[in-house]
Each structure stands twice: as C-alpha cells, then as structure tokens.
Amino acid sequence: MALIVQKYGGTSVGSIERIQSVSERIISTQQQGHNVVVAVSAMAGETNRLMNLANQISEVPEPRELDMLLSAGEQVSIALLAMSLTQKGIKAISLTADQAGIQTNAVFNDATIEYIETDLITKWLNKGYVVIVAGFQGRDRIGNITTLGRGGSDTTAVALAAALNADECQIFTDVDGVYSSDPRFVSNTRRLKEVSFSDMHVLAKSGAKVLQEHSVTHAWNSSVTLRVLSSFDDGEGTLICENPKEVLAVTGLALKQDLFLVECEGISAKEQRELYKQYKVLDERCDCFQIVVPKATFLQLKLAFNTKIRNISSLSILTLVGDNVEGMAESACNQLMANSIDIYQYDIEPKSVSVIVNQADLQRAAEILHKTFVITEQSQDNNLMIAVS
Amino acid sequence: MALIVQKYGGTSVGSIERIQSVSERIISTQQQGHNVVVAVSAMAGETNRLMNLANQISEVPEPRELDMLLSAGEQVSIALLAMSLTQKGIKAISLTADQAGIQTNAVFNDATIEYIETDLITKWLNKGYVVIVAGFQGRDRIGNITTLGRGGSDTTAVALAAALNADECQIFTDVDGVYSSDPRFVSNTRRLKEVSFSDMHVLAKSGAKVLQEHSVTHAWNSSVTLRVLSSFDDGEGTLICENPKEVLAVTGLALKQDLFLVECEGISAKEQRELYKQYKVLDERCDCFQIVVPKATFLQLKLAFNTKIRNISSLSILTLVGDNVEGMAESACNQLMANSIDIYQYDIEPKSVSVIVNQADLQRAAEILHKTFVITEQSQDNNLMIAVS
The missing domain is CATH 3.30.2130.10 (VC0802-like)
Known part of the structure; x- marks a missing residue:
C-alpha cells in the first residue's frame, strides 16, 4: 500500500460532471490499495469571478482581504468533491488549509509554506478516508488566511507529499504529460516518459507551463517523485524524478x-x-x-x-x-x-x-x-x- | 461611545454597489463615535447557487460538506465589505466565524451557538477597526465548520451583541422596520416604533418574517436591544426591547x-x-x-x-x-x-x-x-x- 498525493487543477474540477469523474479517478486509485490525499484548485473561472468582484471595488484590493476572498473558491471545490465521493459510498472529508495545518509566512497573495502539521490528515487517513485539502491556500502564524500565488495548488500538493512522506505526487492537468515542446506552436512534439528534476526545473524556468518552477524546486529539494497526468485520459504521463532510467540527448x-x-x-x-x-x-x-x-x-x-x-x-x-x-x-x-x-x-x-x-x-x-x-x-x-x- | 452590532442580510450586500452603500452606512455609524461590529450574510443568490451545485451531486448532500460549501458564501461577502471600507480609508478586518471564535454544537446545517470567544474581536475593536464577521456560521469544538440554519445571520448578530455586551443590535434588512401586518397582503399597514420582546416573539412565531423567532428569543434572554432598520433608506426603524415606552392595544x-x-x-x-x-x-x-x-x-x-x-x-x-x-x-x-x-x-x-x-x-x-x-x-x-x- 502506497500513499499517493493527487492534485487536480481548476479545469479538472470545472463542472459537477468533471468533479464526478475526478472522484472516479480517486476511487480507482484507492481500489489499487493506496491511501489518497487530494489537493484541489478552485473550479475553473471561479478565481477570475471573485477577482472581478474585488476589482470592482479596487484595482489593487487590500491583500489580506483578497486572500480571504479568493480562498473561498477552493472551499467550494473541496466540499463538492467530498460530497461526490461520499455519494458514491467512499469515506471522504474535506479540509481547508487552516484545518489541514498548512502554515505559511504572512506574505498575503504570495505566501510560502513553512510547515504542515499533519496530525489531522493522518488521523483521517488511518480511518480509511480520502482526505481532500484546499490547494493554493494556507494560514499564517496568527490564523489569517493566506494564498500561495501562481501555481499554488501544485505547491500545496508537493508540500503535502513531502510532509506526509508520500510515495508519489500526481499532478493531474489538462495535458497528459510533459512534452518535448509546446504542441500549440510545434508539430511532432512527443510526450516524455521521464524527466530529471534538473531538466524539469530548467524547462519550467524557461517557459514550460505544465509545472510551476517553484513546485519543481520544492519537489526536488524534498525528493518527492512527481508525475504529470491527464485528468481526462488514462495513461502513464510523465515521471519527474532524480535519476530517470533513460536520458535523451536533448530533453x-x-x-x-x-x-x-x-x-x-x-x-x-x-x-x-x-x-x-x-x-x-x-x-x-x-x-x-x-x-x-x-x-x-x-x-x-x-x-x-x-x-x-x-x-x-x-x-x-x-x-x-x-x-x-x-x-x-x-x-x-x-x-x-x-x-x-x-x-x-x-x-x-x-x-x-x-x-x-x-x-x-x-x-x-x-x-x-x-x-x-x-x-x-x-x-x-x-x-x-x-x-x- | 457605544458599541453597535449591525447585521446586513443577503439583499443588502447583493451587489458591489450595495456593498459600497453598506460601507457608507457603517462609516456614518462610526462617525457618530461608535465602535462597530458587523455580521454579514452571503450575497443574495449565492447560497442558492451553491445549494444548486450540491444538489446536482445529491438531493441530500452530506451535512458536514454542505456546511463547508455554504460557508464559503459569507467568506466572499465579508472580504468584499472589508475591502470596500479599506478602500474608503476606514480600518476594517473580516473574520470567518472560526477566526471570530464562534463556537457551536456539532449539529451540521442547524447548529446552535454555545459560546463566543471574543478576544480577537475586542483586540481589533481596541485598535479602531470595524470588525466584519461571517454570519450564519460557526465552528464546532474540533474545528469543523458548521452553519446555523434559517435566519442564521440574525442569530450571529444577536449572539455577538450579547457576548460583547453591545449597546444595540441593528438588523438591517429590505424593509424599514416591523409593520402592523404584511404590506403585501394588507393595506394601510404602519411601521411600529417599538415592540416588546414578548410581542415580537409571538409575531415571529406566528409568521412575521422580518425577524427569525430564535434570534428574538436569544435577544430577549440576553437583554440585547434590537432595532430593525432598512439598508436602503434612512429612518429610526423599529426598536425591540423589554419595556417599550408606548404600547398599542393590538401590536x-x-x-x-x-x-x-x-x-x-x-x-x-x-x-x-x-x-x-x-x-x-x-x-x-x-x-x-x-x-x-x-x-x-x-x-x-x-x-x-x-x-x-x-x-x-x-x-x-x-x-x-x-x-x-x-x-x-x-x-x-x-x-x-x-x-x-x-x-x-x-x-x-x-x-x-x-x-x-x-x-x-x-x-x-x-x-x-x-x-x-x-x-x-x-x-x-x-x-x-x-x-x-
């Protein structure tokens, strides 16, 4: 039995139908005998909707209140995903970042995770629950809600995987892996089976959007094996690890x-x-x-x-x-x-x-x-x- | 200087324009020399929107997760109201019910407030802040988010007023007071200047919708003077207290x-x-x-x-x-x-x-x-x- 952390982005949970299929994917992972912790983004469009409300008040909304506002987005998606699993007969519980013990520094809108107090997550895992954690958010030392900035849900997933010593951190997204280049601009691109942390770091820093640079660094430093997978199709995706079995001349x-x-x-x-x-x-x-x-x-x-x-x-x-x-x-x-x-x-x-x-x-x-x-x-x-x- | 608790319902904060005018009303109360604590509902339509999402998953959504979901609604409105006040140069801070220390029993969807730990609210009041608290919600003893059921934001306001020993609890709504009957059915109704707790309790129990029965009982038990006011028009509204100065033959x-x-x-x-x-x-x-x-x-x-x-x-x-x-x-x-x-x-x-x-x-x-x-x-x-x- 392994412990798998999965991350689903906004597009993957962008409608009730998609949330239902995410829960099928979680159930299938659990049925392979694994414990599952899930980090979820806000439903696609929700963060923009909230940001638009804030911008009607101010072009530069007060930072603490912006985090209070935006973090409501993930609260909606984690609750709906937990409901969906429960409805399918699977034990599941949603946790806000505060409840999940994700402590950050006090930099609103661009916080850094300092520490995860994993007791509550572990308690629910031990009871056989799928634990669903709000991505992109945390709480500072005095209990304010913070958000992690761009790509924040990837960071949440990697930090959870590191803190829980998970066997693999799976990043589900709208493409089925890391490609040799951006298929929107280049023909004959190919999905890579494995990429080293160091290559992935340079790719991310140089514009590859599939993974956020910071979350790659974090995974590398914590030796968390990453896998990029599609939420919509099956497949083995791309494994990002310290020592890939095979190395290409040019990645x-x-x-x-x-x-x-x-x-x-x-x-x-x-x-x-x-x-x-x-x-x-x-x-x-x-x-x-x-x-x-x-x-x-x-x-x-x-x-x-x-x-x-x-x-x-x-x-x-x-x-x-x-x-x-x-x-x-x-x-x-x-x-x-x-x-x-x-x-x-x-x-x-x-x-x-x-x-x-x-x-x-x-x-x-x-x-x-x-x-x-x-x-x-x-x-x-x-x-x-x-x-x- | 008095301490005033104000409650604004969903219609009162139903759009950015209305949130802006609520903040003007709060500023005017503050400018009269008062400290202000505000309890806010979700924006009109938001709770229904969230409920509709949940119902697409299940007719009877899992109760804990439903509270996790619905409580996101007030988190949005408190953040926007705090932003609006900050933008107008007023010191303001929003607090979720969890942050505000509103502890309830563990009855999801219909929780009862047991206790409010007011330290944090008092700290911000002492610093000259308007404190904006999420209505309708609380946390149970182990940190789960709960909701209070119908009329819950009124209950939040009354409980805050009682716990803070406020001078008056003002319920802002879409009518300008308690009327002698429902103006939608009866002609020549009249706004009442004062109503006793006991009469208001019977009116609420018998179908008057302006105040929820439970919040009247709570105010009565805690000797919290209530005032029902319009969010849209000025006026003195209706005072609900122990001993009205004048009593009508029929209220x-x-x-x-x-x-x-x-x-x-x-x-x-x-x-x-x-x-x-x-x-x-x-x-x-x-x-x-x-x-x-x-x-x-x-x-x-x-x-x-x-x-x-x-x-x-x-x-x-x-x-x-x-x-x-x-x-x-x-x-x-x-x-x-x-x-x-x-x-x-x-x-x-x-x-x-x-x-x-x-x-x-x-x-x-x-x-x-x-x-x-x-x-x-x-x-x-x-x-x-x-x-x-």
Whole structure:
C-alpha cells in the first residue's frame, strides 16, 4: 500500500460532471490499495469571478482581504468533491488549509509554506478516508488566511507529499504529460516518459507551463517523485524524478513569449542597477539601454518611469534543455540565420541554450530547432531514447 | 461611545454597489463615535447557487460538506465589505466565524451557538477597526465548520451583541422596520416604533418574517436591544426591547400561509401521537384525523406515509398579537363569518388570538382583521398609540 498525493487543477474540477469523474479517478486509485490525499484548485473561472468582484471595488484590493476572498473558491471545490465521493459510498472529508495545518509566512497573495502539521490528515487517513485539502491556500502564524500565488495548488500538493512522506505526487492537468515542446506552436512534439528534476526545473524556468518552477524546486529539494497526468485520459504521463532510467540527448525546447524589448533613457544609475539585476540587458550606451521584460512588468515600469521607457518590439525566447546542449549553440544560431531569422541574443548556460527572436518568428524558429535538435530523424530511429551508459 | 452590532442580510450586500452603500452606512455609524461590529450574510443568490451545485451531486448532500460549501458564501461577502471600507480609508478586518471564535454544537446545517470567544474581536475593536464577521456560521469544538440554519445571520448578530455586551443590535434588512401586518397582503399597514420582546416573539412565531423567532428569543434572554432598520433608506426603524415606552392595544396581525390541511387514515397509534405533538389537530374520528402542516412538511410526510395521507386544502393562519387581544376572539370570528369567510379553528393564547381560514380567503380576512382591530379609525385618531398608564 502506497500513499499517493493527487492534485487536480481548476479545469479538472470545472463542472459537477468533471468533479464526478475526478472522484472516479480517486476511487480507482484507492481500489489499487493506496491511501489518497487530494489537493484541489478552485473550479475553473471561479478565481477570475471573485477577482472581478474585488476589482470592482479596487484595482489593487487590500491583500489580506483578497486572500480571504479568493480562498473561498477552493472551499467550494473541496466540499463538492467530498460530497461526490461520499455519494458514491467512499469515506471522504474535506479540509481547508487552516484545518489541514498548512502554515505559511504572512506574505498575503504570495505566501510560502513553512510547515504542515499533519496530525489531522493522518488521523483521517488511518480511518480509511480520502482526505481532500484546499490547494493554493494556507494560514499564517496568527490564523489569517493566506494564498500561495501562481501555481499554488501544485505547491500545496508537493508540500503535502513531502510532509506526509508520500510515495508519489500526481499532478493531474489538462495535458497528459510533459512534452518535448509546446504542441500549440510545434508539430511532432512527443510526450516524455521521464524527466530529471534538473531538466524539469530548467524547462519550467524557461517557459514550460505544465509545472510551476517553484513546485519543481520544492519537489526536488524534498525528493518527492512527481508525475504529470491527464485528468481526462488514462495513461502513464510523465515521471519527474532524480535519476530517470533513460536520458535523451536533448530533453525539450521551452518557449517563453510575450516579452517586450524596452528602451530606457535618462534613468538614474541606482534604478538602472536594480533593473540590470532582474532582467536581461540587450544593449547599452551611456544614457540609454535596452532590457527584456515580461509584458505585465512593462506596464508596471511604464507607471513608474513614464516617458523614460518605451517598448521597441515583442520578443520570444526559445530554450533547448538537456545535459549536453551547450555545444549546439553555434549550430542552432546558424540554422536560424540560414532561415532569415534575426537573433537578438543567445545565452549558453549549464543544461541550456537560449535564443531571443522576434515574437513574429517564434513559431518558425521553434519548428526548426525542435526538428533539428529535439526530435530528429535519428532520435526517432533510435526509438527516441539514448540509454545512459 | 457605544458599541453597535449591525447585521446586513443577503439583499443588502447583493451587489458591489450595495456593498459600497453598506460601507457608507457603517462609516456614518462610526462617525457618530461608535465602535462597530458587523455580521454579514452571503450575497443574495449565492447560497442558492451553491445549494444548486450540491444538489446536482445529491438531493441530500452530506451535512458536514454542505456546511463547508455554504460557508464559503459569507467568506466572499465579508472580504468584499472589508475591502470596500479599506478602500474608503476606514480600518476594517473580516473574520470567518472560526477566526471570530464562534463556537457551536456539532449539529451540521442547524447548529446552535454555545459560546463566543471574543478576544480577537475586542483586540481589533481596541485598535479602531470595524470588525466584519461571517454570519450564519460557526465552528464546532474540533474545528469543523458548521452553519446555523434559517435566519442564521440574525442569530450571529444577536449572539455577538450579547457576548460583547453591545449597546444595540441593528438588523438591517429590505424593509424599514416591523409593520402592523404584511404590506403585501394588507393595506394601510404602519411601521411600529417599538415592540416588546414578548410581542415580537409571538409575531415571529406566528409568521412575521422580518425577524427569525430564535434570534428574538436569544435577544430577549440576553437583554440585547434590537432595532430593525432598512439598508436602503434612512429612518429610526423599529426598536425591540423589554419595556417599550408606548404600547398599542393590538401590536400587529401576523400571517402564516402555505399550510396544508392533511387527512391521515390508517396510521399507527404511535405515529399519530408523534404527529399530534407537533401539529395542530383539526378533526379526529376513530381511524382518521386531520392535521395542519407546512407544505414542505407535507412532502416529507407523503414520502413516509404514502397513500395514508392526503392534502385536503390549503390554509392560512392569521394571528392578532397584543397584551389584551384575548377578549377579541369572538368579535374577530363574527366579523369574518359576517363576510362569508369560513373559520376552520380559532385559538386563544396569552397575547394572541389566531384563526385558520382557507388560503383563498387570506387577503380578505387580513384586511378585515387589520382594519377592525389593529389600525382602527380610533387608533389613528389617538395618534396610533395608547400610553401605558
């Protein structure tokens, strides 16, 4: 008998019908002889609905009250999932993050889990219950409700798995695993059977959306084996672990879009240093420099610096990830330039090579790099895998 | 400086616009130099929306999980109200019933408040905050979320006022006070300036919906002065207290509709005794008897007794309430009969006289009794009040 922590995102519990099928999936896990703890997000659309109510009052709602508001979303989904299981004859109990003992720091809207007091969860598990915990939320030391920020339910699941010493943390989502690149932009992508923590961390940091960077780090640090699975289809998904049995030459191609190339002029030296610390610098001349920032950040900077900054163009970053990609940088740039794709900058880091191109060239560049380096004819011939020696 | 507890119902916080005007009302109370604690219901329609989700899973949802679900409704409204006050520059904090220390028994869906641990509320009041508490909910001794059943937010407000020793508990609702009868059925009704606890208790028990019977009893037992006010209009509303300055000959006419006259045949003696304990008996012959039950109760009884019970007709009860109404029973019946209204039964109790009529006669009977005994020409001449000697 194993202890499995499962996480279901907003789309997976987006309607009563989907909640019913999530409960079937939980029952099937239990029937394989496992104990199950479940972390659940708010029903799809609910967090936006609540955020919209708050924004009718203020563009920047009071942070503590925003967490009080948003955490109601998961309270609804955990109760409905517990009802659904009970209705099917399965013993189940829902717990808010407060009840489940998930203690965080006091940073509203972006809290970090400090500790999970697991006594109550363990008590219910020992009684044979499926324990359903509200994802994305916690309580601070004096009992205020906090939320964990983006991807928070993944973090809840990983932290629960670590605290409970679970055998596997299964992240159910709307895709059936981690892919060699984003199928919306690239053809012939392939689901990866296994990915190492270190590769997954670089993929997530470089724009792969299937897992949030922070939850990968947390799992890695806590040695929690992760598995990404589809809520809608059966399959073995992708296993993320310390030492995959098989390692690919290139694990994948991550894409990050909606970046702005921003030109700054007449900004103080101190502010310039702050910006340099946080963002890629592309060009620099005495009083004028260019940095690459996410679109949302540009809007904030615009408020602060007004006419001193302006958006020059929209960029994307493509990142090849794998143990031995460093040597491919030159060849990658040559391939792109041979296809008339301008390269703003390229970076070589351990386990990654990234190139910055115009947003308009993203799809074409991604196809070229994926076909040349990730899923090559040769790698297909070799049954896609290169055995570790 | 007084301590005022205010309660706002679902209609009063039914939209962001209304939440904004509730916060204006709270600010105006604070500006009069008072400390304010607020109990809030879920936004109008929200409890029904959540109940509908639950009913898609089960007609009778698991009780603990139903309370987990429904309590999310008030969590949304308290957060939005606190945001609205903060946005207007007023210090405000929202507290779930759990955080506010509202401890109940463990009867899910219909819990009773046992105790309020007021330390946290008092701490925030002392710091100059408006404290906004989730109505309708509590926590049991082991930390489960409970709900208080119908009218629960009124109960929360009264219990908070009692525990905090508040100077007044103001119930804001969609009418501007307690009326001499239900204005939807009776013309020339009048708002009452003051009503005694004992009269209000009989009015609530007899069908007046403005205050829930249980919360009146609770206020009476705890000597909490109540005031019923409109959320939408200014005015002094109706004061409910131990000793009103002025007492009317007849305080009001309460109406209770949607009752069924049910004939039972072939039911065991034991079951008959149970029904007799709970409901009015209108007719009895050896194996067959008639009782008066609310429509919802009839549907439950029908499930239990099937063909042994049947609905004969729809009835209403009209109840005259006041210190000296007992002597008016005969005259009331005569007035109704003179207008060809059948009377199924009449009851005389201390402070009340009630008659049972066909539902179809309700409006006509109510007009006659109200005009004859409650707002008579004489009472209007006397400025509507008879001073207590």
